[in-house]
Amino acid sequence: MRLLKLLIHRSKGTFALAVLVGLLSGASSSALIMLINRSLVHGTFRSSTTLAAFAGVLCVGMLLRICAQVLLNRLNFGALYELRMHLFRRVLASPLRQLEELGNHRVTAMLAEDIPAVTTSLMALPTLTINAAALLGCLVYLATLSRLIFVFLLGFIVVGLGVYQLPTRLGLGILQQARTRSDAFFKLFRAVLEGNKELKLHAQRRSVFLHRDVEATARDMQRLGAASANLFNFTASWGGFLFFTFIGLLLFVLTRFTDLDSATLTSCTLTVLFLQQPLDSMMSSVHFLSRGSVALEKLQRLEPQVWEFDLSSPQALPPPVQRFEHLELRGITHAYFRDQDERPFTLGPINLSLRPGELVFIIGGNGSGKTTLAKLLTGLYVPESGEILLDGQPVTDARREHYRQHFSTVFSDFFLFDNLLGLTSPEREPQVKAYLERLHLERKVQISGDGTLSTTALSQGQRKRLALLTAYLEDRPIYLFDEWAADQDPLFKDIFYQQLLPELRSRGKAVVVISHDNRYFHVADRILQLDSGRMMEDAPPTGPLLPGQRAAS
Numbered sequence: 386m387r388l389l390k391l392l393i394h395r396s397k398g399t400f401a402l403a404v405l406v407g408l409l410s411g412a413s414s415s416a417l418i419m420l421i422n423r424s425l426v427h428g429t430f431r432s433s434t435t436l437a438a439f440a441g442v443l444c445v446g447m448l449l450r451i452c453a454q455v456l457l458n459r460l461n462f463g464a465l466y467e468l469r470m471h472l473f474r475r476v477l478a479s480p481l482r483q484l485e486e487l488g489n490h491r492v493t494a495m496l497a498e499d500i501p502a503v504t505t506s507l508m509a510l511p512t513l514t515i516n517a518a519a520l521l522g523c524l525v526y527l528a529t530l531s532r533l534i535f536v537f538l539l540g541f542i543v544v545g546l547g548v549y550q551l552p553t554r555l556g557l558g559i560l561q562q563a564r565t566r567s568d569a570f571f572k573l574f575r576a577v578l579e580g581n582k583e584l585k586l587h588a589q590r591r592s593v594f595l596h597r598d599v600e601a602t603a604r605d606m607q608r609l610g611a612a613s614a615n616l617f618n619f620t621a622s623w624g625g626f627l628f629f630t631f632i633g634l635l636l637f638v639l640t641r642f643t644d645l646d647s648a649t650l651t652s653c654t655l656t657v658l659f660l661q662q663p664l665d666s667m668m669s670s671v672h673f674l675s676r677g678s679v680a681l682e683k684l685q686r687l688e689p690q691v692w693e694f695d696l697s698s699p700q701a702l703p704p705p706v707q708r709f710e711h712l713e714l715r716g717i718t719h720a721y722f723r724d725q726d727e728r729p730f731t732l733g734p735i736n737l738s739l740r741p742g743e744l745v746f747i748i749g750g751n752g753s754g755k756t757t758l759a760k761l762l763t764g765l766y767v768p769e770s771g772e773i774l775l776d777g778q779p780v781t782d783a784r785r786e787h788y789r790q791h792f793s794t795v796f797s798d799f800f801l802f803d804n805l806l807g808l809t810s811p812e813r814e815p816q817v818k819a820y821l822e823r824l825h826l827e828r829k830v831q832i833s834g835d836g837t838l839s840t841t842a843l844s845q846g847q848r849k850r851l852a853l854l855t856a857y858l859e860d861r862p863i864y865l866f867d868e869w870a871a872d873q874d875p876l877f878k879d880i881f882y883q884q885l886l887p888e889l890r891s892r893g894k895a896v897v898v899i900s901h902d903n904r905y906f907h908v909a910d911r912i913l914q915l916d917s918g919r920m921m922e923d924a925p926p927t928g929p930l931l932p933g934q935r936a937a938s
């Protein structure tokens with residue numbers, strides 16, 4: 386509901402106006418039916434006053450309807466814009482761990498499925514108002530024509546709505562199931578794109594993927610989609626059935642027990658017949674509203690446990706960070722919990738200190754916790770226990786955004802943007818060119834004035850060099866490289882360990898390197914070794930290595 390409130394709050398003026406115009410448009414429809422009835426019953430259809438009144442109400446009604454539609458469109462596209470921006474803000478401001486637990490495929494499904502579903506249902510709200518107003522107007526008019534028929538109809542509507550609850554609830558349950566299958570479908574969709582090479586190269590695996598996994602999910606979606614649509618169609622037909630049942634009862638049963646005159650009967654029947662269109666439309670919107678509520682529920686799963694930073698204005702940025710004196714991790718831990726895991730992986734407690742001008746290697750076997758430690762160190766994960774002290778000050782939630790600005794990183798699963806996103810300026814162009822040359826990329830990539838890279842379609846090693854260029858341009862006091870050299874040729878590996886890293890150190894940067902390259906361990910000042918999430922007790926001393934000394938690995 387918070388999201389719904391937000392959307393209505395953001396465009397409350399338009400929303401209120403759309404509802405008001407909707408109400409007036411609905412009222413004009415009831416006024417029309419009243420005029421038609423009166424002219425038929427009182428025989429005033431030849432009067433020019435009636436004609437003028439009819440034409441007037443018709444034109445006003447049409448104008449109001451057009452206005453309501455224009456407002457609806459504004460509301461709809463405004464809400465779509467708000468929701469899209471909101472989703473991006475949420476993804477940016479949500480803790481990394483929360484996003485990892487949710488999974489990229491679910492976030493993609495939110496963008497592709499939930500946002501359109503919510504906006505469609507929002508659009509149905511004012512349409513509901515127009516129809517509710519027409520319905521209400523007709524009911525009031527009916528009450529003035531015959532109290533008995535009015536009460537009879539009201540009773541009928543109450544019974545109809547009561548019966549109608551059951552299929553609607555069932556439909557909602559099915560919609561929820563269908564939506565869960567969409568998450569699975571988006572996961573498969575990512576797999577078909579990202580695992581395309583593997584699937585092309587192995588017919589049997591491809592066949593199992595397509596005929597077992599994709600087909601089963603797509604069939605489920607087909608079955609559940611059809612079942613929910615059938616249920617909602619049934620509710621709409623149920624409305625139509627009730628409607629004509631009512632007219633039948635009114636004309637052929639109620640008349641046996643009452644002495645209603647035929648003029649009243651005609652007016653009531655006409656009015657009730659007119660009610661069918663708004664009722665039908667209201668019934669149909671229930672499907673959209675239900676889909677919208679399921680989508681809202683899904684979107685709320687992305688409600689950040691904490692908003693990590695203020696994204697409300699481009700000005701709300703932390704100041705650039707130039708230097709630090711001392712960084713200390715004191716007994717920090719992190720555990721990954723998964724339902725099927727009896728023993729979750731736990732990292733820590735880790736103690737570590739870092740000063741400017743230090744080159745520290747983190748080593749250890751696969752799955753020993755190196756990347757997890759890197760995420761904790763850079764402030765991407767919040768430690769579950771222990772604390773991080775920067776220049777003696779604990780890194781609290783309020784200071785974490787500022788803390789993160791100390792790091793330039795290239796993680797092993799880095800993402801390469803096709804634009805440097807504000808890292809260049811005309812004054813920095815010579816520096817960018819020099820870095821491109823240093824990284825042996827000057828013939829491969831050009832960078833335009835606005836920071837757009839001419840290409841990112843490069844080899845993995847070259848893409849990593851571009852990521853390194855970004856890190857250089859960020860020029861933060863602490864650098865972290867997660868297996869950066871793993872994709873480099875021997876020549877560039879050598880340049881990285883023997884030249885680039887020592888250069889960064891000599892510029893006073895603290896450099897943390899996750900590495901499996903034991904040939905180069907000697908360049909480190911300190912080596913920290915992890916084993917199953919624990920810092921090894923027999924790890925080398927935390928001071929700089931003596932010349933020629935090598936860490937145990």
Ligand SMILES: Nc1ncnc2c1ncn2[C@@H]1O[C@H](COP(=O)(O)OP(=O)(O)OP(=O)(O)O)[C@@H](O)[C@H]1O
Pocket residue numbers: 485721722723730749750751752753754755756757758
């Ligand atoms: N996103 C995640 N969700 C749940 N568990 C995870 C996640 N990432 C890592 N793990 C668990 O944490 C352990 C440590 O993973 P981590 O990526 O930190 O290891 P690593 O030392 O960097 O390994 P490698 O050398 O293979 O890159 C793994 O064994 C894995 O079980």
